[in-house]
Amino acid sequence: MGKQQWCLRVNRQGAETVRRALLEEGTLDKSLKIRPDGDELLFPVISEREGSMMAEFEELYQRAPLPRHELVGGIAILAEDDPAGAAAILGDRPSVHTVLFAESAVEGEFRTKRFRVLAGDETTATIHTEYGRTFRIDLEKAYFSARLASERQRITAIMHDGEEVLDMFAGVGPFAVMLAEKAGMVWACDLNPDAVSLLIGNISRNRVSNVIPTLADAADLPEVFGRRFDRVIMNLPLMAERFLPAASRLCRPGGTIHFYALVGDEDEDTPLLRRIPSRSMEKRFVRSYAPGRSHVVYDIVVD
Structure with a gap:
């Protein structure tokens, strides 16, 4: 079911100019999808204004911000110990099979880190692709x-x-x-x-x-x-x-x-x-x- 909101009816020919003006004013309601109506477009605006009317709009999917992370192949490495954020990344990124948190800095003569699995498969290994080359990596065994x-x-x-x-x-x-x-x-x-x-x-x-x-x-x-x-x-x-x-x-x-x-x-x-x-x-x-x-x-x- 859509949402009722104030909007402006604009001819398609001049629609882009109006859209930019509304964005600059900060009055375009970016949470709603612009709606076509024949030869015109309906632009949702955040409040009533001269020439506005009420219409029903589809809400845009608002993607929740993901926690800061680095991707290495199918592994995401979180900057913070955040199990909830790890679960969100796993659900949002189909290519990710494991989310890790580094429990140590680079250490020892072999330059390795210790990791803890926060979500996904219990592994620190993955396949990473770079400019057409593929590399098998194990983040706990070797630096990468x-x-x-x-x-x-x-x-x-x-x-x-x-x-x-x-x-x-x-x-x-x-x-x-x-x-x-x-x-x-x-x-x-x-x-x-x-x-x-x-x-x-x-x-x-x-x-x-x-x-x-x-x-x-x-x-x-x-x-x-x-x-x-x-x-x-x-x-x-x-x-x-x-x-x-x-x-x-x-x-x-x-x-x-x-x-x-x-x-x-x-x-x-x-x-x-x-x-x-x-x-x-x-x-x-x-x-x-x-x-x-x-x-x-x-x-x-x-x-």
């Missing part, structure tokens, strides 16, 4: 950020065909698999055995033949490889700084290091950056991380 998708595309775009790339902290392989499109070869390394296991599966899942998974400590990589690369990815924002000397030894002159870090608005650049012989160094904003804190990347061309 969907928010770096555009950054992965940026680096792919600036690469030259045939480059040899080293991903020092590969995780489940999003950088390695994406960059493989243009690289000659990608060496994808991680210290976390679960991450490397997922990485191997994702290499196979995406039918990529030029990514070599490696279980190793990033600090040991200069000795492991004994060679240099055209491009080095350092996506370990909380602790990558201590691996900068190793990265410098692993990148050839003229090659590029992409060093990711979390910095405060007033923070100065880490002194270790100044110790890397470089031809150029560009600091780029990636995304907001927290109030007064940003995720940035330093693109360093090694001398």
